[in-house]
Amino acid sequence: MTSNRFRVHLTKDHLVFSAAHFITFNGNVCERLHGHNWRVAVEVEGGLDENGYVFDFIALRDTTQQLVLALDHHMLLPTQHPRIHVTADDTEVTARFEHRRWVFPREDCVLLPIANTTAELIAQWLGEQLAAEIAKRAGHSIDTLRVDIEENFGQWARCEMKL
Secondary structure, three states: OOOOOOEEEEEEEOOOEEEOOOOOOOOEEEEEEEEEEEEEEEEEEOOOOOOOOOOOHHHHHHHHHHHHHHHEEEEEEEOOOEEEEEEEEEOEEEEEOEEEEEEEEHHHEEEEOOOOOOOHHHHHHHHHOOOOOOOOOOOOEEEEHHHHHHEOEEEEEEEEEOO
């Protein structure tokens, strides 16, 4: 058995989602609502399976695409922020930060279990979702997952996870 390590890197023109967000920083500074055309790249690393794969490109592409499509054309809101309070019912989502208040149609929002909708934390969330799907597939020996998110041309964030 070989001890070599292998990587599969995946990025496609269609692994892009358009979404709005705002973030807070320095405690009390809150950006204006704005959007990006976010781009996603994924890399897995490990040994080879019985087919000579680190992981099947098609399965990785399709799983990543489903996650990207779930974010596309939505308002991304954090549910674990200490000062952004998000409430939702069947028809509306309300987000509050200090004196500011936003109300969105429920179907236009994705509520993410993260502290802030930064590229770094969105990459981590995507990575956690991918890791859960990868774990369902028997026979792989992936030990590292990397998710890159580009929120603006040339501005990438990466989350690297040991599996």
